Structures are given as structure tokens and as C-alpha cells.
Amino acid sequence: MLDTLIPFSKELETIDQRLQLSGISRRSFLVFCTSLMVAAPFGLALTDKASPEAVAAVLGKVVRPPIIWLHFQDCTGCTESLLQTSYPGFADLILNVISLEYHETLMAGSGLQARQALDEAIQKYAGKYILVVEGSIPTGAHGVYMKSGGRTAMEVLADVGGKAAAIIAIGSCASWGGIPSADPDPTGAVGVADLMPDHSIINIPGCPPNPYTMLGVVLQYAADGTFPETDEQRRPKFAFDRDIHEHCPRRAHFDAGNFVKVYGDAGHREGWCLYEMGCKGPDTHAGCSTRHFNEIPDVWPIGIGAPCIGCTEKAVAFKVPMFQVVQLHTIAAPPTSFAPITTTRGTISPLATGLVGLGVGVLATGGYVASRQFSKKQDDESAPGSRQDKGTGA
Numbered sequence: 001m002l003d004t005l006i007p008f009s010k011e012l013e014t015i016d017q018r019l020q021l022s023g024i025s026r027r028s029f030l031v032f033c034t035s036l037m038v039a040a041p042f043g044l045a046l047t048d049k050a051s052p053e054a055v056a057a058v059l060g061k062v063v064r065p066p067i068i069w070l071h072f073q074d075c076t077g078c079t080e081s082l083l084q085t086s087y088p089g090f091a092d093l094i095l096n097v098i099s100l101e102y103h104e105t106l107m108a109g110s111g112l113q114a115r116q117a118l119d120e121a122i123q124k125y126a127g128k129y130i131l132v133v134e135g136s137i138p139t140g141a142h143g144v145y146m147k148s149g150g151r152t153a154m155e156v157l158a159d160v161g162g163k164a165a166a167i168i169a170i171g172s173c174a175s176w177g178g179i180p181s182a183d184p185d186p187t188g189a190v191g192v193a194d195l196m197p198d199h200s201i202i203n204i205p206g207c208p209p210n211p212y213t214m215l216g217v218v219l220q221y222a223a224d225g226t227f228p229e230t231d232e233q234r235r236p237k238f239a240f241d242r243d244i245h246e247h248c249p250r251r252a253h254f255d256a257g258n259f260v261k262v263y264g265d266a267g268h269r270e271g272w273c274l275y276e277m278g279c280k281g282p283d284t285h286a287g288c289s290t291r292h293f294n295e296i297p298d299v300w301p302i303g304i305g306a307p308c309i310g311c312t313e314k315a316v317a318f319k320v321p322m323f324q325v326v327q328l329h330t331i332a333a334p335p336t337s338f339a340p341i342t343t344t345r346g347t348i349s350p351l352a353t354g355l356v357g358l359g360v361g362v363l364a365t366g367g368y369v370a371s372r373q374f375s376k377k378q379d380d381e382s383a384p385g386s387r388q389d390k391g392t393g394a
């Protein structure tokens with residue numbers, strides 16, 4: 001797609017105008033809108049649009065939002081995750097859907113040139129740009145652990161964040177400290193909201209986060225100036241309203257008591273549940289199981305046989321030991337026993353039997369078969385080695 005790119009214009013165009021200038025087809029844009037609808041359902045402003053055409057009609061009129069992207073203490077995994085999107089490809093994304101004015105990893109300039117680019121972008125779009133922050137901010141020893149152009153990370157954030165219309169803290173580091181804040185937290189790493197609690201900030205945690213979540217948030221903000229509804233940790237509910245365990249493809253194995261005991265054992269090879277390996281899925285709100293990374297099926301931790309470490313949860317990842325089994329307090333545990341089917345059979349007159357014969361016959365047969373199955377299940381589960389017998393508490 002790089003050959004379809006055109007240079008920046010002086011003014012921000014709408015997405016439609018930009019796509020036309022770039023020669024990107026309407027069909028490609030519709031595919032993009034479809035993937036956004038599936039992967040990152042927008043907030044209220046756009047979710048009531050039922051078709052890709054309707055979403056495209058709304059998005060096409062959106063003026064490409066200017067973005068300034070700062071890095072602090074991070075591994076650049078958030079940027080890498082965004083780089084792997086294929087609809088839109090990253091080149092299309094930065095030059096046609098959003099207007100990326102400053103990004104230290106991607107820009108060619110450095111030193112004084114980079115600083116000038118930052119100052120110019122801030123001046124030109126003061127009060128209008130969205131600041132994306134990647135990485136945590138070191139506060140220990142007066143911020144001496146990270147300086148850029150003679151300013152501490154705290155000073156840079158206060159300056160650039162203070163003039164932003166809104167801030168997106170991308171990744172767990174920017175949301176609340178992430179890896180750098182893990183014990184013993186030598187730099188005093190904190191998230192953006194810890195330093196600017198009253199600013200308009202939305203957190204998109206994950207290590208790395210899902211890039212479509214960010215795209216959905218940015219485009220809704222550009223469309224109507226609002227962020228999607230958030231939870232108490234400032235996370236957009238559309239992406240963080242359910243826990244992994246609720247929609248995990250291995251859930252049937254959890255319910256059946258089939259647990260991996262050791263990496264590489266028969267259960268692991270069969271795709272059994274990773275709960276006993278320390279999977280934090282029951283305590284982790286995220287959409288990974290339905291929005292895989294790099295748009296490749298099964299590319300997410302549990303999909304490749306690794307337990308979820310709870311990377312989207314402030315109190316879990318890098319805080320709770322990797323192999324520690326979580327308590328099941330956020331979900332309803334599956335039943336540990338089934339109600340016995342011991343229906344007392346009464347007598348039915350021949351006439352009544354004749355009137356409802358066929359329907360009742362079908363139901364009775366179904367009920368009998370079901371009761372046989374439940375009885376068998378009960379027998380199985382009280383057998384030695386069954387799930388109840390193991391006392392997992394699950």
C-alpha cells in the first residue's frame with residue numbers, strides 16, 4: 001500500500017477526502033469498516049449503524065484526528081502491535097485514517113529536529129490533538145531516570161498532555177505502570193492518570209494492547225468528541241466488559257475438570273484448560289479470545305497454549321506470581337453436582353394418552369434419555385479421579 005500514499009497536506013482533510021487523494025478504493029474502506037465493526041465495536045456514536053456502508057458514511061466525514069505519540073518507559077510493544085494491523089495496514093492507518101504528527105519510533109528525525117517537530121505539532125494543534133502515551137512515567141528521584149531534551153518524563157507529559165484535547169494511555173505501562181512498576185519498582189513508575197487525574201484520559205491496557213481497540217476509541221473521539229463508556233479503571237467497556245474465562249475456547253475443559261498439569265503433557269497437547277498452570281483468565285477483563293492479534297486465528301496467549309497472565313488488569317499482571325492459581329470469585333463456578341432426575345411416574349388414562357400421544361411421547365422419550373444421561377453423569381462424577389473427587393474448588 002505504500003505506493004498509494006501521498007504526502008501530508010497542510011490542512012487536515014476528512015477521511016473520505018484523504019482516501020480519494022490516496023486512490024484507496026471504496027471497497028477497501030468498506031473492508032476496513034467491517035473489520036472495525038467486528039474487532040472494535042464503537043461506542044454509542046457508531047454502534048447503532050448496522051452496516052459497513054453506514055459506518056463508512058459516518059467515518060468518511062470525520063476529519064482525520066491529529067495524534068501526538070510519546071514514548072516513556074516501554075518496550076515499544078504497543079507500537080509493534082499497531083504495526084501488525086493489516087486492515088488498515090499501518091501505512092494506510094497513519095497517513096489516511098489518523099494524522100500522526102509525531103511518533104518517536106517511526107519518525108526519521110532525531111535530536112533537535114525531532115524536538116522542533118514536536119513543538120510545531122503542539123503549537124499547530126493546541127487543544128485539538130489527541131496525545132497517545134506509551135510507557136510508564138518514572139517519578140522516583142525527581143524523575144532522573146528518564147530525560148528527553150533536558151526535561152524529565154514528568155515535565156514532558158505535563159507540557160504535551162496539558163495542551164492535548166484528550167489522552168489515550170496505551171498499554172498497561174501507560175495505564176498504571178505495567179512491567180516497570182513490578183516489584184521492586186526502582187524508578188517509581190506510574191501511569192498517566194496517576195499524574196493527571198483530572199484530565200480526559202482513557203486507558204487501553206494490555207501488554208501489548210489490541211490495536212483495534214485504540215482505533216475504535218480514536219475514531220469515535222474524532223467523530224463526535226466523546227470517548228466510549230468506561231469502567232472504573234478508565235477502560236472502554238466495549239473491549240473490557242467481560243472476562244477471558246467467560247468466552248474462552250477452553251472453557252468446556254474447565255467445566256469438565258480437564259486441566260493441564262505440566263507443559264507438554266497429554267492435556268496440553270489436547271488443548272485442555274490452563275487454570276492449574278496459573279491462568280488468570282477468570283480475573284481478567286479483555287477481548288483477546290475474540291479479537292486475536294495480527295489478525296491470525298488463535299494468535300493470543302491461551303490460543304497458543306500459554307496461560308493468560310492478566311496483562312489488562314492493574315492488580316494481576318506483574319503483581320501476582322505467574323503460576324499462582326486465582327481464586328474464582330468473579331465468576332459463577334460450574335455446578336459440582338447435578339440435580340437427580342427421580343420424577344415419580346403417575347398413571348395416565350388411555351384417552352389422555354391418545355389425545356396427546358405423539359407430543360408427550362416425544363417429550364417423555366427425551367426426558368427419559370436425559371434422565372439416563374444425568375444418572376450416568378452422576379455415576380461418573382462420583383467415581384474416583386472425577387472432578388468432584390479432586391476437590392479443585394472450581
Ligand code: FSX
Pocket residue numbers: 073074075076077078079134135136170171172173174178179206207208209
Ligand atoms: Fe511493551 Fe507498550 Fe507492554 Fe508496556 O505495550 S508491550 S511493556 S504495556 O508500554 O511497549
Ligand code: SF4
Pocket residue numbers: 244245248249250251252254272273274275279280281282302308
Ligand atoms: Fe480458559 Fe484460563 Fe478459564 Fe481455563 S482458566 S477456561 S484456560 S480462561
Ligand code: F3S
Pocket residue numbers: 206207208244284285286288300301302307308309310311312
Ligand atoms: Fe493479556 Fe491475558 Fe489477553 S495475558 S493478551 S489479557 S489473554
